Amino acid sequence: MLLSLSEEHRQHLAFLPQVDGSVVAEFGRIALEFLRRGASPKIYEGAARKLGVPVETVQHGVEGLMFLMMESAKHKISEVDFLDSLLVLGLGDDLNQTLLQLYLQHRADVCSILQQLSCSPPAYCDLHWRLDVQLASRGVRQQLIPRLMLSLQRTGGTGADVVLQADPPTLLHLVCTLEDALHAARSGRTRRFARSIK
Template identity: 25%
Template sequence: MLFSLKKNQREHLHLLHQRSAQDVVELCKSSFEYLNYGPNVQRYQQLANKYSTDVSTVQHAVEALIALLIDATKANATEIDLQRLTQEEGYSEDIVEVLTQFVHSKRNFVEGSIKSANIRAYRLINIEWRLEVRLATRSLLNQNSLRVTMKLYLHTEPKNENRDLLETGEQQPIHADEKRNRKDIIVQTDLNSLVHMIQVLENALDESKSRRVRNIVSAIH
């Protein structure tokens, strides 16, 4: 299956024309580290100083190499396909060899990541909660204990019942053949733990809006 570079990828990979094969090896390593740990701005600054360019140019090149790796994996590109593409882009033979080796050596990692991303994880489709307050007991008259009890309705597939719940405010009956995709969990927590849970979810939401996550999700899908 043939594939080609997008216009912005071609522009961002222009840095490779100006660098040696060893420099391209460094960029490929930075690309793989990006997939594992996220962007390393300090490392990009070091490379930018070495290449006499700016940080954004280095980071764009790294992201373009990630896109090349994922696109080549999705297209099941052969060594001949990669050599054809990179030669058409005008890279030297040494750089063509580096890019070809980079894609083939990391193919299994990308394939595994794509398969993991396609696992049907549970999604929250509804939640019920109540607040319980204990003001005192026989042994401690000045006690003030707060608990939040939540019932989480989870499903492995997007369901039309989401819209029904918003319209009717009632939980719709679940067919027997859907129970295997459904899980209901009751959770009880104190306010401090609840605040921590909310903070973790907000951080995850912020991370999902980052350039790194958007680029990876866009490439996978």
């Protein structure tokens, strides 16, 4: 699989052939720190002073390199595909090899950082319920007011329990809506649509 690089991304990486290979390796280290801790304008200013270029040029170079490493690690691109993706940029063989070594060296780190940044949605784990009945109140003297208390336990996300309260009509409406959704999910139209997506 080859990476598709936008024109803006190519412009950001066009600065790399103008600098030494050790500077590219340093940009790779800065890009990895950017992924771990966020952007640091002081680092960009220091690098721009050393190279004698505007701060925006250094920032765009680091961000372009970071995007290249992230996309390559996310798609688990092989060495050959990585080099073929770089051919479009026309950076030169030495710089391509430097970027390949940078990618191979930091691929595991970038994958672990991306895994930490990804969020997993909460999933249903368990449900506990309790029926509360209020026998009377000052406003309503001779009427039972039942309420159902639900404690929904989740995994993933924050993992915190969610406590819900429902009266019988609301609960019946919820059950009817869920049954309608299950019926619609089992219909032939939904199965045809699911097959067309695969």
